[in-house]
Amino acid sequence: MSMAxxxxxxxxxxxxxxxxxxxxxxxxxxxxxxxDIQMPGMHYAAILRSPHAAARIRSLNVQPALDHPxxxxxxxxxxxxxxxxxxxxxxxxxLRVPAHSVLAxxxxxxxxxxxxxxxxxxxxxxxxxxxxxxxxxxxLPAVANPEKALEPGAPAVHPEWPDNxxxxxxxxxxxxxxxxxxxxxxxxxxxxxxxxxxxxxETRGVVADYRGAEKSLTIYSSTQIPHLMRSxxxxxxxxAENRLRVITPEVGGGxxxxxxxxxxxxxxxFVAMKIGKPVKWIESRRENFQCTIHGxxxxxxxxxxxxxxxxxxxxxxxxxxxxxxxxxxxTPAIPTLSVLMMPGLYKFRNVSADIxxxxxxxxxxxxxxxxxxxxxxxxxxxxxxxxxxxxxxxxAELRLLNFIGADEFPYATATGLSYxxxxxxxxxxxxxxxxxxxxxxxxxxxAKASGRLVGIGISTYGEICAFGPSPxxxxxxxxxxxxxxxxxxxxxxxTGASPHGQGEETTFAQIAADELxxxxxxxxxxxxxxxxxxxxxxxxxxxxxxxxxxxxxYALQDLKAKILKFGELLLESSDVTxxxxxxxxxxxxxxxxxxxxxxxxxxxxxxxxxxxxxLVATHFWEPPNFAxxxxxxxxxxEVDPETGQVEIKxxxxxxxxxxxxxxxxxxxxxxxxxxxxxxxxxxxQAVYDQDGQLVTGELMDYAVPKATMVPWIESDHxxxxxxxxxxxxxxxxxxxxxxxxxAVVNSVVDALGHLGVRHLDMPLTPEKLWKLIQAGGQA
Amino acid sequence: MHRxxxxxxxxxxxxxxxxxxxxxxxxxxxxxxxxxxxTKEGCNDGNCGACTVLMDGRIVNSCLxxxxxxxxxxxxxxxxxxxGNQLHPVxxxxxxNAALQCGFCTPGFIVAAKALLxxxxxxxxxxxxxxxxxxxxxxxxxxxxxxxxxxxAQELREVKA
Ligand code: FES
Ligand code: FES
Numbered sequence: 035m036s037m038a039x040x041x042x043x044x045x046x047x048x049x050x051x052x053x054x055x056x057x058x059x060x061x062x063x064x065x066x067x068x069x070d071i072q073m074p075g076m077h078y079a080a081i082l083r084s085p086h087a088a089a090r091i092r093s094l095n096v097q098p099a100l101d102h103p104x105x106x107x108x109x110x111x112x113x114x115x116x117x118x119x120x121x122x123x124x125x126x127x128x129l130r131v132p133a134h135s136v137l138a139x140x141x142x143x144x145x146x147x148x149x150x151x152x153x154x155x156x157x158x159x160x161x162x163x164x165x166x167x168x169x170x171x172x173x174l175p176a177v178a179n180p181e182k183a184l185e186p187g188a189p190a191v192h193p194e195w196p197d198n199x200x201x202x203x204x205x206x207x208x209x210x211x212x213x214x215x216x217x218x219x220x221x222x223x224x225x226x227x228x229x230x231x232x233x234x235x236e237t238r239g240v241v242a243d244y245r246g247a248e249k250s251l252t253i254y255s256s257t258q259i260p261h262l263m264r265s266x267x268x269x270x271x272x273x274a275e276n277r278l279r280v281i282t283p284e285v286g287g288g289x290x291x292x293x294x295x296x297x298x299x300x301x302x303x304f305v306a307m308k309i310g311k312p313v314k315w316i317e318s319r320r321e322n323f324q325c326t327i328h329g330x331x332x333x334x335x336x337x338x339x340x341x342x343x344x345x346x347x348x349x350x351x352x353x354x355x356x357x358x359x360x361x362x363x364x365t366p367a368i369p370t371l372s373v374l375m376m377p378g379l380y381k382f383r384n385v386s387a388d389i390x391x392x393x394x395x396x397x398x399x400x401x402x403x404x405x406x407x408x409x410x411x412x413x414x415x416x417x418x419x420x421x422x423x424x425x426x427x428x429x430a431e432l433r434l435l436n437f438i439g440a441d442e443f444p445y446a447t448a449t450g451l452s453y454x455x456x457x458x459x460x461x462x463x464x465x466x467x468x469x470x471x472x473x474x475x476x477x478x479x480x481a482k483a484s485g486r487l488v489g490i491g492i493s494t495y496g497e498i499c500a501f502g503p504s505p506x507x508x509x510x511x512x513x514x515x516x517x518x519x520x521x522x523x524x525x526x527x528x529t530g531a532s533p534h535g536q537g538e539e540t541t542f543a544q545i546a547a548d549e550l551x552x553x554x555x556x557x558x559x560x561x562x563x564x565x566x567x568x569x570x571x572x573x574x575x576x577x578x579x580x581x582x583x584x585x586x587x588y589a590l591q592d593l594k595a596k597i598l599k600f601g602e603l604l605l606e607s608s609d610v611t612x613x614x615x616x617x618x619x620x621x622x623x624x625x626x627x628x629x630x631x632x633x634x635x636x637x638x639x640x641x642x643x644x645x646x647x648x649l650v651a652t653h654f655w656e657p658p659n660f661a662x663x664x665x666x667x668x669x670x671x672e673v674d675p676e677t678g679q680v681e682i683k684x685x686x687x688x689x690x691x692x693x694x695x696x697x698x699x700x701x702x703x704x705x706x707x708x709x710x711x712x713x714x715x716x717x718x719q720a721v722y723d724q725d726g727q728l729v730t731g732e733l734m735d736y737a738v739p740k741a742t743m744v745p746w747i748e749s750d751h752x753x754x755x756x757x758x759x760x761x762x763x764x765x766x767x768x769x770x771x772x773x774x775x776x777a778v779v780n781s782v783v784d785a786l787g788h789l790g791v792r793h794l795d796m797p798l799t800p801e802k803l804w805k806l807i808q809a810g811g812q813a
Numbered sequence: 814m815h816r817x818x819x820x821x822x823x824x825x826x827x828x829x830x831x832x833x834x835x836x837x838x839x840x841x842x843x844x845x846x847x848x849x850x851x852t853k854e855g856c857n858d859g860n861c862g863a864c865t866v867l868m869d870g871r872i873v874n875s876c877l878x879x880x881x882x883x884x885x886x887x888x889x890x891x892x893x894x895x896x897g898n899q900l901h902p903v904x905x906x907x908x909x910n911a912a913l914q915c916g917f918c919t920p921g922f923i924v925a926a927k928a929l930l931x932x933x934x935x936x937x938x939x940x941x942x943x944x945x946x947x948x949x950x951x952x953x954x955x956x957x958x959x960x961x962x963x964x965x966a967q968e969l970r971e972v973k974a
Contacts, residue, residue: 057907534915705955741941742946770954
């Protein structure tokens, strides 16, 4: 064996601001997204969608479309009767699940409901032929507002359930009735978390390719969950799972909207099998707004009980969830997450919540960045400010008084969770220092005295992430990794999490390079192909790094044990250590490199006892608990009395997401998350008119924040490692969004407080604020 | 099916001839006819900027330009921003700052930012934000994008000085 001298790395890669391995292909226009896939003989699909929110289909004549030159086939609801229903993975006691076929049968339930699919040689031809289909609709009364849908006599979304209730759900902990009876103060508020449109910049898209001779179907889909999609679509199409391959090319953003299985995946699979040609469907932006899930959609009635010294005693919530017309994959489960997280970071020992899950003639709601937690945080953080105002206490002080103490972890909440670790005062104190809170309050007083509408808003948030222990998830909560060291010593990590912009090709390579002592350039991370990568769950709920990362870590530990065995064999010693990419005999100082070990393990001239050839390890990691990140955001805003426009003067975010693997990437997650929260607070709202027409049907009408509409974000951290996983990470994908909206709204309410304003519902548009200011604070 | 017309144009410095239907957009011609798929479609109605290309030195939403209008024009797409393996300073700065996540909006931002710096060597932060307001990004919150453009501007000034 050689005595190669090796450079031992002075510092680890984990924790460093490393550039992203995924970026070179993305900045040169050479990455492949689903719409970039071209295949010989490819056909194009276009989907006819309902213009009505509720209607009976009287007649449907597709013949004129079929006669159009270039059209290969047209399919309607009757043709796809053999395709299984669009799946709902959530289960709740007594849940009403409407039959959800991939194409409408005799009735449509929301604007955009798919009615027929045209397949043609070219996408223009498909679109032209769509216009030739003759449908006679008999419009029916529709209801688009969940509170209206609960009124007696409201139109029934599904005729079989005239009360429009999909489910009710009750949860309580402690003795809420007693807490409210004994309280010195009770504050009540109705709080709306409006419907939002996720708006990933890449719309959804599917390419399906069927090879009849092999009886195998390949679906390329812009999704967050390739393996779950394979299982569910195989079921819908009646295929064996090993006959279906799902490939996730580059994904242009998801935010939960691609954490789903939609009608179109199975539909394109069906079409490809029928016509024997590859088929592509790319969602238009209008379809994306009408037919891809929306988020939020709450009307919440909160009550908070407290002693007059500010100690909180109880929290009650009646949550009206706008579900839309159907259940998508997780639709009914999302508001239950709000209930779990309703106590926030505070010692609420007595809580009670009732959810009313309500059908409306709208596209379903489902997981959108934060999924239930932004709504919960918005609620509790607004209530804390309302309580502070009622008690004439400083909102920061009230929070510090009621936080769960740093010495109380693991902390069992009144909603049945066990918070893993935390020091909730720390990020708030840090944020208060960063803005120089006391001086800031003085400056605010001066500004207000001179007539300026300046406000300071605080929000502190806790979030549940790293989903999660399998018993608490609908489809398994573990994650998988395979690490292979090739005969040359090159390292391949295959992760079952399917990252799509978060940067795990980089962070997982950092972990592997550290553990194996190899240069990061020698590591590649592979994901998103069910034929190559072992079964996995996917990326959502801030779980990619926090659950996928430990799987990689443990696979590496298994591999290191095997490397050591080969090292001992090759060095003919039992006193060997592996570090910095070499095995060293501690007695002789002789070394053997990882590449030499890899080569010997595959050549297999000699094998260590009870050891197989090769260097491959697979680990499926089941998390023992969720992880609970937290943080504090402070916003300084100013409202222009002439225009009602809100200017964010300062945005300070102090987040604690546990240990950080790559700060550069964490910053990006915080910035992006905050701006999505800002979108909800100030700009965005999915508006349906009373007939169920989506008024905000394109980017002209739906205000996604632009570069001119957002401030710099001052991001800082505290670090409380999670004891749940060996990396100490918690997850950061949704934190920014969760912390943001209450901080913004609290600041604007603070700016207008002297006018008697107690509460404002989002979005805080100039029109809304201008009218309010004109009316002297009277809504 | 509509009759196709021939178009002669220059793309990323190379003469290109292609056939398209008169109703096809430049975006579709680039992506589907010519095979330059770096330019992205985010809305097809002029509201997202993912399809931004340079046409005779001006930035345009290629989804709002017809393919036939490319006749005789000079077009630059994201594929033509680097010189061989040599990344443009805007690309370098995006890489260094990780000014992207999913990358779908990135080609549009890179083309738009390059166009800005071609004509204004020292744009203010406000100017950068205004210039890029035609381009939507849902992932980054724009923070690092604006920083990357500021940094690229500085590097370009240093190279010239
Ligand atoms: S695709 Fe052209 S502006 Fe959106
Ligand atoms: S990086 Fe995803 S939209 Fe900009």
